[in-house]
Amino acid sequence: MAAVNIILIIFFPNIGFNAVKLSWKNLLEMLAVLPPIFILLGLLDVWVKRETMVKYMGQGSGVVGVLLAYLIGSAAAGPLYAAFPVAAVLLKKGSKLSNVFIMIGAWSTTKIPQILFEASALGTKFMLIRLALDLAGIAIIAVFTQISLNNEEKEDIYNKALSME
């Protein structure tokens, strides 16, 4: 991609430099949000025992696990791709796959700071309608994704998470 950008700068200087400027602005924005996420992730990894995670977010964690998943995702900041390392730690500690998918869904679209921003830009009504749909949609997507995977594929996801060390 860096090469593409250099070519752009040579042939279309306007677009090329603009792209660099935007990437830079994005990079700064990203570096501002990411440190606390990764620090919390590291602490979670070291301090939270596997049994604890299994109890609250694992098989049989029920409603508590689902609510925790929504909560973790919605309290997050930063882009969706920052959610994947967090997902890996949750999986590694024995969280249920569907709960991890709910966390990913909530992270992608019901983040609290983002919702507030959405209301101010597009109106409260727009935001509330989308939020109501999203809360249901996230659960539906999580359940369907989980159902469509066979045991081997599920195991593979857990193994991937374990190898992310």
Add this chain to the structure above:
Amino acid sequence: MTIALYALAFAALVLSFIKSKENTILSLKKAWKSFENILPQFLTILLVIGIMLSVLTPQQISMLIGSQSGWTGVFIAAVIGSVTLIPGFIAFPLAAALLNSGAGYMQIGAFVSTLMMVGIVTMPVEIKYFGKKAAVIRNSLALAFSFAVAFVMGVAM
């Protein structure tokens, strides 16, 4: 919210340090490891977004998804939302500007929803963590869901 997260991370770090110095250092090492793991993809994604946003301008987008554009416009909005990854501080003002310049709520619903839930650019990262099948299914379902959002927005707004 970012400040709250910083406060939380700092408090947790202090607490952790009081309980065990070794574990705290281990935590920080793991934090850095996770970050390092995803860093190359982060940087690539940032460059892709930068290039996309400078090639595809708001004026062009608003030409494609005006309120008269109907389901074709919804479809185009969904495609643009899926392939681009625009951070919130640009996306919402952009969506508001698109509404003002003639885009419909249906199209904006599809655009905003796919923008957040469907990530073609981030797919390689998602595959690295969840495998191809799960990543493709999640994104396809999110795309289908976004059309439902567009439909509801068209009726309700």
